[in-house]
Amino acid sequence: MDLLYPVKKCLAALRGNRYAWPAVDVVLPGHRHFHLIGSIHMGSRDMAPLPPRLLQKLRRADALIVEADVSGDDTPFANLPTFADLETRISEALLHSLRKVARELDISPAQFSTQPLWQIAMALQAAQAQRLGLRPEYGIDYQLLQAAKQAQKPVIELEGAASQIELLCRLPDNGLALLDDTLTHWHTNARLLQQMMSWWLQTPPPETFTSLPNTFSQPLYDVLMRQRNLAWRDRLNAMPAGRYVVAVGALHLYGEGNLAALMR
Numbered sequence: 001m002d003l004l005y006p007v008k009k010c011l012a013a014l015r016g017n018r019y020a021w022p023a024v025d026v027v028l029p030g031h032r033h034f035h036l037i038g039s040i041h042m043g044s045r046d047m048a049p050l051p052p053r054l055l056q057k058l059r060r061a062d063a064l065i066v067e068a069d070v071s072g073d074d075t076p077f078a079n080l081p082t083f084a085d086l087e088t089r090i091s092e093a094l095l096h097s098l099r100k101v102a103r104e105l106d107i108s109p110a111q112f113s114t115q116p117l118w119q120i121a122m123a124l125q126a127a128q129a130q131r132l133g134l135r136p137e138y139g140i141d142y143q144l145l146q147a148a149k150q151a152q153k154p155v156i157e158l159e160g161a162a163s164q165i166e167l168l169c170r171l172p173d174n175g176l177a178l179l180d181d182t183l184t185h186w187h188t189n190a191r192l193l194q195q196m197m198s199w200w201l202q203t204p205p206p207e208t209f210t211s212l213p214n215t216f217s218q219p220l221y222d223v224l225m226r227q228r229n230l231a232w233r234d235r236l237n238a239m240p241a242g243r244y245v246v247a248v249g250a251l252h253l254y255g256e257g258n259l260a261a262l263m264r
Contacts (some may be wrong), residue, residue, distance in 0.1 A: 020051055024251055026263045031241040036260055038250030040196050041070075042129045043138030056221040062196050062242035064148040067249065070136070070159040071145040076161040083174070089117065090176070097183040098124075105131060118168045118175025121182040125189070132193055140200070141247045158232050158248070167223070177219050177220045185215035188234070196250050214255070218238045226257045233262040 022038035026041075035057055040047075058064060060061050086109070087095060098120070102109045105127045112120045136142060148155055159167075168175060184191070191214060216224065229252055236246065 019053070021054060022196075022253070024253065024260045026260055028237065028263065033243045034236060035243075035244065036243050036253060036261070037140065037144075037247045038196070038199065038253045039140040039144075039247040040134075040193075040200065040250060041139045041141060042126070042134035042136050043140060043143075044133050044197060045138060047140070047197070048138050048143060050140070050147065055147055058144065058153065058245050059149055059151050060243060061153065061158050061245045063152060063154040063156060063244055064144055065096070065156045065236070065244050065246040066141050066145065067158050067247075068164055069145060069155055069157055070139070070142055070161070071149065072160075076165050077119065080116060080119065080165075080169075083116060084114070086113050086115075086120075089174075090179070094180060096184065098179075101183060101186055116169070117179045118171055120162055121179040122168075124179075124182055128186070128190060129193060129221050131195075134189065134193070134197075144245065144247050152246070156244075158235055159228070167228075171223065172219075177217055178224075181216055181220060185213070188213050188215055199250070225247075225252065228252070229257055229259045229262055232259055236263060 024036050026034045026036060028034070037054075086098075090092065090098070098112070099109050101124060102112075105124070112123065115123075145155060151240060168178075171178060214221065215263060232248065232252075236244075248259060
């Protein structure tokens with residue numbers, strides 16, 4: 001038995017020839033139609049503007065649903081607590097890996113000294129994406145939010161930025177596992193970003209896909225992916241009749257316990 005068959009089947013459904021972007025449609029009883037999009041939170045210049053057919057879907061929708069409304073200027077990282085020097089909080093081996101990646105990105109590790117460990121991981125991931133030519137203003141959800149505002153469509157948040165920060169702050173050991181996974185799978189994450197970019201840039205999209213690498217430890221995957229997918233499923237299942245465009249991080253639509261499968 002091919003253990004990857006469910007993953008491959010979902011990939012085929014998401015990235016078949018029906019759409020020129022990673023998406024899947026879910027129809028629930030009560031005349032509720034959801035167009036789930038595999039978003040990338042930072043994109044490249046050639047990922048804008050969004051495909052005309054996608055913008056048409058948004059104009060016909062009753063609302064845009066996103067993880068968090070990132071269209072404002074407020075930073076979600078304000079008023080975070082500070083911590084003891086980094087050297088006292090992580091192992092020598094992890095510190096060595098952090099310094100190596102910082103040199104690769106041409107940034108000073110000193111700027112991370114008193115930050116939460118999960119925030120350091122997020123900052124490194126954002127810097128890696130920028131090194132690959134990605135920018136927040138070309139992110140798929142950001143572009144959708146701008147288009148929704150122009151079309152005067154309601155925007156519904158699945159979580160909101162404040163809730164996301166609260167979740168990260170509750171990670172065990174202040175997010176040590178997230179920093180460890182980020183550094184351990186550094187080059188795999190770069191390839192994964194490039195692969196997800198290609199899903200928005202290739203026309204027509206490819207017909208076959210390989211399984212995606214898992215760059216989270218199992219406990220972290222449970223918190224950041226599975227539990228959030230379950231909460232989002234409940235939120236979406238409670239929506240009234242209507243048509244909705246839903247933009248979530250692309251990884252939430254793949255693999256075991258993906259959002260589309262849970263909704264069905």
